[in-house]
Amino acid sequence: MATQQQQSAIKGAKVLMVGAGGIGCELLKTLALSGFEDIHIIDMDTIEVSNLNRQFLFRRSHVGQSKAKVARDAVLRFRPHINIKSYHANVKNPEFDVDFFKQFDVVLNGLDNLDARRHVNRLCLAAEVPLVESGTTGFLGQVTVHIKGKTECYECQTKPTPKTYPVCTITSTPTKFVHCIVWAKDLLFAKLFGDKNQDNDLNVRSNNSASSSKETEDVFERAEDEDIEQYARKIYDHVFGSNIEVALSNEETWKNRRRPRPIYSKEVLPESLTQQNGSIQNSSVTDGDATVSAMSSLGLKNPQELWGLTQNSLVFVEALKLFFAKRKKEIGHLTFDKDDQLAVEVVTAAANIRAESFGIPLHSLFEAKGIAGNIVHAVATTNAIVAGLIVIEAIKVLNKDADKFRMTYCLEHPSRKMLLMPIEPYEPNPSCYVCSETPLVLEINTQKSKLRDLVDKIVKAKLGMNLPLIMHGASLLYEVGDDLDDIMVANYNANLEKSLSELPSPIVNGSILTVEDLQQELSCKINVKHREEFDEEKEPEGMVLSGWTPSPATNGESASTSNNDDAVDVTEISTGSENASKKRRLTEIQPDDHKKEAENVDSGDDDIMEIENPMMVSKKKKRVA
Numbered sequence: 001m002a003t004q005q006q007q008s009a010i011k012g013a014k015v016l017m018v019g020a021g022g023i024g025c026e027l028l029k030t031l032a033l034s035g036f037e038d039i040h041i042i043d044m045d046t047i048e049v050s051n052l053n054r055q056f057l058f059r060r061s062h063v064g065q066s067k068a069k070v071a072r073d074a075v076l077r078f079r080p081h082i083n084i085k086s087y088h089a090n091v092k093n094p095e096f097d098v099d100f101f102k103q104f105d106v107v108l109n110g111l112d113n114l115d116a117r118r119h120v121n122r123l124c125l126a127a128e129v130p131l132v133e134s135g136t137t138g139f140l141g142q143v144t145v146h147i148k149g150k151t152e153c154y155e156c157q158t159k160p161t162p163k164t165y166p167v168c169t170i171t172s173t174p175t176k177f178v179h180c181i182v183w184a185k186d187l188l189f190a191k192l193f194g195d196k197n198q199d200n201d202l203n204v205r206s207n208n209s210a211s212s213s214k215e216t217e218d219v220f221e222r223a224e225d226e227d228i229e230q231y232a233r234k235i236y237d238h239v240f241g242s243n244i245e246v247a248l249s250n251e252e253t254w255k256n257r258r259r260p261r262p263i264y265s266k267e268v269l270p271e272s273l274t275q276q277n278g279s280i281q282n283s284s285v286t287d288g289d290a291t292v293s294a295m296s297s298l299g300l301k302n303p304q305e306l307w308g309l310t311q312n313s314l315v316f317v318e319a320l321k322l323f324f325a326k327r328k329k330e331i332g333h334l335t336f337d338k339d340d341q342l343a344v345e346v347v348t349a350a351a352n353i354r355a356e357s358f359g360i361p362l363h364s365l366f367e368a369k370g371i372a373g374n375i376v377h378a379v380a381t382t383n384a385i386v387a388g389l390i391v392i393e394a395i396k397v398l399n400k401d402a403d404k405f406r407m408t409y410c411l412e413h414p415s416r417k418m419l420l421m422p423i424e425p426y427e428p429n430p431s432c433y434v435c436s437e438t439p440l441v442l443e444i445n446t447q448k449s450k451l452r453d454l455v456d457k458i459v460k461a462k463l464g465m466n467l468p469l470i471m472h473g474a475s476l477l478y479e480v481g482d483d484l485d486d487i488m489v490a491n492y493n494a495n496l497e498k499s500l501s502e503l504p505s506p507i508v509n510g511s512i513l514t515v516e517d518l519q520q521e522l523s524c525k526i527n528v529k530h531r532e533e534f535d536e537e538k539e540p541e542g543m544v545l546s547g548w549t550p551s552p553a554t555n556g557e558s559a560s561t562s563n564n565d566d567a568v569d570v571t572e573i574s575t576g577s578e579n580a581s582k583k584r585r586l587t588e589i590q591p592d593d594h595k596k597e598a599e600n601v602d603s604g605d606d607d608i609m610e611i612e613n614p615m616m617v618s619k620k621k622k623r624v625a
């Protein structure tokens, strides 16, 4: 039960919730039932059918409507007297500036992406408003409190980078199904349907020795009048047959490895598929229809069924045929999307054929889709627990109970009989470029790299700036904004195409840049070091940003350990219980105190729990005094 003091703090508080999805729905309900009376919600999305299983404020009739508004209306039905204001908008929009954030006593995040989390972190720091950050992945959950100057900010720690695989494992020596999925998605699918000019490590040249031309043909180019099925078979034979033979010819590679088996379409498919079930002539789809499916045109119904080599080969050829017959206009512009059925079919079938070739167990479309789309199925109970923890921390923030703040992990398996693991928050990282003044160091070839490279690869991608401004000494080299006149825009555009050393105020070795984001009110300094060469494999961006040193890892343990070996380029998932218990020992918290807190969140479900990943990092820092 909340004390009198807590109750009045809750009643008088003005809170901002960002995100009205899985966590957000639970959070809004819990806030309202806990006595909060002034709640603002920002969410940019509309409701989808797939949200309904866990975002319980929404019903089928709401599909297509604003999440923020429907969530508001649903809660007002059982708490009509409170004030809830909804914004169907992106939190990165300029109207949500520092002054907007300043009106709140606390900000509560229920987001699902790093970009928006970083943005809100910066606005909370600039506005000096406490932030309670949260995330869930399946059974894993995490809640953290961030208060400027007192605790670490959301960006004090480097976030686990997406899992990557060595190129040669993907192109030549896969040993796991996930390697086949990455190959099918990032190389084959990209080559077939993506931007033709993109770099691609797939061998696309025909090794037909009869071809005399020096520039051997790109097998993936389809001649205007080429029969679609023949084209699909040609691709099949090239990527699963002759490319494997080429790889096999390098004996060194296979000395200590199992040799793959080349597979050709004629071995597994009948001579002509046109009479088969699944001929596209029989399908009734309309041109450009994004719902076309090779599975349905082949009469395959169950996505959880394990297909053999022949079925996968049929799906592969049929899906290619459908892409060229029904979605031709999109070819050349597509990127893999887990919600695009035909794309998932191509990737599943191709990954399975490759897996067969390399002696790797095959997977169903359902499983392959999960791996390709980095899908970790959401667990409603984890969201409910996390929402409860957010409210507990928000109440402590409002009561200024700094010594009671906890970051809490939801565990999958009990650790010391606890499923919720509270850790004392850490103090700010003195070398964090976001909440301290530490300069960054950028190694770059100042003669070759353009200002555009710096803006895209560093300022936007790495520093997460939204409306950047770049200054060198007194010279303004670049800025973005609505109030710029045409001459300024033309100047900045011209600057973007210049190499750094050719700019009106040349950036050379030793230059110090000031980079600012006016909306986030974030400013940082970058010390430039000229470097001639970069390692293409290790430093593919051709520049290296450093100087932002994360605090040292705990006992040499890595930043996080994946518990989902099949997760592809997804932020790695930490094995929650293990990491949290290590942290717990470090921080020497008193179990009883925190157990009480944990028990305040009535999970009602002993089976659940692990840890959420978005912020899962190992660290050893001093505790907040």
Ligand SMILES: Nc1ncnc2c1ncn2[C@@H]1O[C@H](COP(=O)(O)OP(=O)(O)OP(=O)(O)O)[C@@H](O)[C@H]1O
Pocket: 018, 019, 020, 021, 022, 023, 024, 042, 043, 044, 045, 050, 051, 067, 089, 090, 091, 092, 110, 111, 112, 113, 116, 378
């Ligand atoms: N920049 C942003 N501005 C406003 N809202 C955002 C922003 N980024 C993400 N969100 C919202 O955060 C919510 C996150 O909720 P959740 O993780 O449950 O995702 P979801 O999209 O509802 O579910 P799923 O991805 O599993 O289909 C979403 O409703 C999303 O619209």
Ligand SMILES: [Zn+2]
Pocket: 152, 153, 154, 155, 156, 157, 428, 429, 432, 433, 434, 435, 436
């Ligand atoms: Zn920080």
